[in-house]
Amino acid sequence: xxxxxxxxxxxxxxxxxxxxxxxxxxxxxxxxxxxxxxxxxxxxxxxxxxxxxxxxxxxxxxxxxxxxxxxxxxxxxxxxxxxxxxxxxxxxxxxxxxxxxxxxxxxxxxxxxxxxxxxxxxxxxxxxxxxxxxxxxxxxxxxxxxxxxxxxxxxxxxxxxxxxxxxxxxxxxxxxxxxxxxxxxxxxxxxxxxxxxxxxxxxxxxxxxxxxxxxxxxxxxxxxxxxxxxxxxxxxxxxxxxxxxxxxxxxxxxxxxxxxxxxxxxxxxxxxxxxxxxxxxxxxxxxxxxxxxxxxxxxxxxxxxxxxxxxxxxxxxxxxxxxxxxxxxxxxxxxxxxxxxxxxxxxxxxxxxxxxxxxxxxxxxxxxxxxxxxx
Numbered sequence: 001x002x003x004x005x006x007x008x009x010x011x012x013x014x015x016x017x018x019x020x021x022x023x024x025x026x027x028x029x030x031x032x033x034x035x036x037x038x039x040x041x042x043x044x045x046x047x048x049x050x051x052x053x054x055x056x057x058x059x060x061x062x063x064x065x066x067x068x069x070x071x072x073x074x075x076x077x078x079x080x081x082x083x084x085x086x087x088x089x090x091x092x093x094x095x096x097x098x099x100x101x102x103x104x105x106x107x108x109x110x111x112x113x114x115x116x117x118x119x120x121x122x123x124x125x126x127x128x129x130x131x132x133x134x135x136x137x138x139x140x141x142x143x144x145x146x147x148x149x150x151x152x153x154x155x156x157x158x159x160x161x162x163x164x165x166x167x168x169x170x171x172x173x174x175x176x177x178x179x180x181x182x183x184x185x186x187x188x189x190x191x192x193x194x195x196x197x198x199x200x201x202x203x204x205x206x207x208x209x210x211x212x213x214x215x216x217x218x219x220x221x222x223x224x225x226x227x228x229x230x231x232x233x234x235x236x237x238x239x240x241x242x243x244x245x246x247x248x249x250x251x252x253x254x255x256x257x258x259x260x261x262x263x264x265x266x267x268x269x270x271x272x273x274x275x276x277x278x279x280x281x282x283x284x285x286x287x288x289x290x291x292x293x294x295x296x297x298x299x300x301x302x303x304x305x306x307x308x309x310x311x312x313x314x315x316x317x318x319x320x321x322x323x324x325x326x327x328x329x330x331x332x333x334x335x336x337x338x339x340x341x342x343x344x345x346x347x348x349x350x351x352x353x354x355x356x357x358x359x360x361x362x363x364x365x366x367x368x369x370x371x372x373x374x375x
Contacts, residue, residue: 002054003027006034015043020052023060031060035067046071051082061087061094135332139262142254154260161264165226166272172225173218177209177276180217181283184208189291198292202299205284206307214277215315216363219322222269223355227330230261231351234334235344243335253335262327269323270316277315314370321362326355 004021023031048068056064068078083091108116146152188204234257237243243253285299294302333351337343 004031004034006031010043013044014047015045016047016049018049018052019064020054022054023056023064025057025059028059028063031063043076045077045079048078048080049082050080050084050087053084053087056087056090058090058094061090062098065091065095065098131336132329132332135335136328138254139258139328142252142259146255146259152255154256157256157260158264161260162268164229165222165265166268169222169225169272170275173221173272173276174279176217176221177214177279178283178286180213181205181209181280181285182287184213184280185284185287186291189288199302200306201288201292202284202302203306205281205288206303207311209280209284210277210307210311211314212363212367214280215273215318215322216359218269218272218276219319219326219359219363220356222265222272222323223326223330223359224352226265227326227355228348228352230327230330231334231337231348232344234258234331235337235347238335238337239339239341239344241339258331258335261331262324265323265327266320269326270319273315273319277312310375314375318363318366321366322359325358325362329355329358 002021004019004023004027007018007020009016009018021027048064071078184205185201188201189198192198192200192204234243237257243257246253246256281303285296288294288299289296330351333347333354337347
């Protein structure tokens with residue numbers, strides 16, 4: 001194949017463009033450089049002689065047809081002559097399927113736009129929910145296999161995840177819980193002072209920390225800390241094709257990567273919740289001793305009357321449920337990462353938002369359920 005070439009000849013009214021050589025994608029830059037000005041003044045017609053064209057692919061045909069359209073738009077007639085059969089076939093095929101003008105963009109406004117956006121959002125949420133349920137099925141299937149054959153359990157990754165999720169989170173969980181106890185006691189004492197019932201500040205702290213604030217804040221901290229880490233870790237592994245390599249050598253990513261993270265979080269979050277409860281009560285004790293002028297032993301005695309084991313177990317029951325939801329969403333979003341760094345950041349953000357949303361919704365539903373049951 002030879003390089004493309006365009007030769008020109010003319011009479012008083014007609015400009016003849018003789019095309020030759022290879023009109024392909026690889027030669028497109030050279031073709032564009034030789035293309036004459038479409039607005040050749042003084043000519044009523046341009047004739048394209050394609051006799052010497054050796055080969056033409058879709059890119060060359062599309063460029064030629066677009067150039068022909070531009071010539072006609074400038075007010076000149078065009079015609080073809082000496083067109084080889086193979087060139088005629090590719091020109092006819094491209095002409096049949098090409099779009100000469102992009103359709104105008106339809107802009108929705110008002111109620112139509114609102115309804116359209118609402119519908120699209122609804123279907124996206126439904127699709128995400130379906131994907132999450134499918135992932136839950138894969139996790140339960142892998143869990144069932146490990147129950148049947150405990151040798152499949154990977155203890156080393158499980159212990160490592162428990163260390164990263166639990167021990168490394170103690171400082172932040174303890175600090176936040178202690179400060180929440182301080183805030184509850186301070187605000188509660190200020191409000192109850194109006195009614196001469198400051199002593200019930202201890203009840204407020206005990207019930208608030210044990211039933212709600214301890215587990216809720218711990219779950220939110222873990223979702224932001226460990227849930228995002230799950231997504232980022234698995235997403236980075238997917239970008240680096242490590243997960244594909246694991247499948248190639250016969251390892252199941254659910255067994256190796258997902259289940260240790262889920263089990264680790266389920267085992268650790270109740271312990272973190274217990275630790276958060278203790279720190280929250282200590283924070284309440286510190287502020288109560290200042291505002292009510294009580295000793296630590298008096299605080300503990302009043303605390304025994306203010307809270308019951310039921311209050312403690314209500315918070316502890318929520319812990320494994322929240323842990324499962326956080327780990328499931330974190331791992332699912334990590335495996336949904338596409339092969340780009342931008343996708344890792346996007347899925348990590350989505351993981352944290354979804355986990356916190358589900359935690360708060362479940363907490364509200366469980367609180368209503370326990371209230372109806374009288375617990």
